[in-house]
Amino acid sequence: MELGSAAALDEAAWIRAAQAGDQAAFERLVRAHDRSVLRLAMNLLRSEEDAYDVYQETFLRVFRSLHLFRFDCSFQTWLYRIVSNLCVDQLRKRKARREESAVVDTAEGPRDRTDVHPDARPQGDPERALLSRQLGQRIFQVLQDLTPRERVVFELRHYQGLRLKAIGDALGTSEEAAKTCLFRATQKMRAALGDFV
């Protein structure tokens, strides 16, 4: 989702056009960012339905509030602020309910959240497959044990590749606070997974 300089200028033009009522420009903005939004929600929530809900709510909010966007941060940061807040809320609700199960219903049927991506499964090596599965379960568990904020910071840094400064901006906090969060998250990961790697 990181844009080059020329693309960023194009994007500013789309935003202005969308703010002026250009539907096609709004659609281009959505298309430019929606895959990343969905990926972030999917990785944070590990549920297709929850990711779907977050996607819808994120872009409806963008639609309703785009006229308030003043270019005082990048559009990406503004967008991540919306999606991160929605995901944090969802994670907090789950924490409160303690309901998260490792198995989720997907369009393709029940699936174990701790499964690695099918392409990444070690082929023809049962021992490695078992190890990988155990590692997956351990990772799933440690991600669950992170606070919602640690989880979001880790996700934005590790999987989305955002700089800590941008993460701080997106979460309405300082770079230093985001760094502390990331530090805590990786400490917990290391403590839980150190013997596996």
Added chain:
Amino acid sequence: MNCETVKRDLSLFLYGELTLEEEQALQDHVEACPACRQALEAEKLLHQALDERELEPPATLLVRCRQDLSRRLQSGAPARPGWLAWLRQPLGWQTIFKPVGAVALVALGFVAARWTGPGAGPPAMPLGEPMTSQVRYLEPDPSGNLRIVVEETRQRVLSGRLDEEPIRQLLLAAAREARDPGLRGETVDILRAQPEAADVRRALLATFEHDPNDGVRLKALEGLKSFATEPDVRSTLVRSLLVDENPGIRIQAIDLLIQKREDALVGVLQELMQRESNNYVRLRCQRALQEMNASVGTF
């Protein structure tokens, strides 16, 4: 840097979030310390294991999300004036013009409401006067009567001078609200005769930054020239320099900004050099940096 600090910072190192000095110190330590070298390898493996857990949403989910979003936007949009018109709300102008906006719309007759023409309004309205009207609310009652709330505006002619408050306020509203860029341009032309008034300057700044028409933006820029060293004007110029689509405006923004040579401007121009695609603007930018004895790149 000792082993404890290194082990603590390994992850931040792999994320590239340490300062150059910290990074150098960590690398130096790792080279000399086998235990920390091993810890670094373990940290890399941990990152790799985490990389493999990334989920890619199924394509079918993305398609469903897009289709449903599109449907929701369509169905959620009011019939009139439509979401496009809703999105057209101005940026930051409400606060400037709200108190006078309604009056201005009536008086100058550039309201975007439906033109009904003489005699086309409800019977209670006086006929023969130019008028715009719009149905705002409709309520049928059980007896079959309809209660309709109609918003109406009437045209009238005002005359006066720019230094008269009502006239100036109307012009300020017109500079933003008029749909016709020609009218906005004329308004800006008149307003820029009084750029020392704070509200006029705000209006010129907002027009320069937000007006969709290049000609109108240029006129607003003309009006701001004598204030090119003022902080509010400079920050608007910098923003436009980085986002305005018109290369002519970007060049003029550079010309005005370098009237006051300050350190912060060097960084702005260097950033512009990185992202600017227009050769003329790049050349002007390069010359400005040279005039300021600054390097062209940030290195």
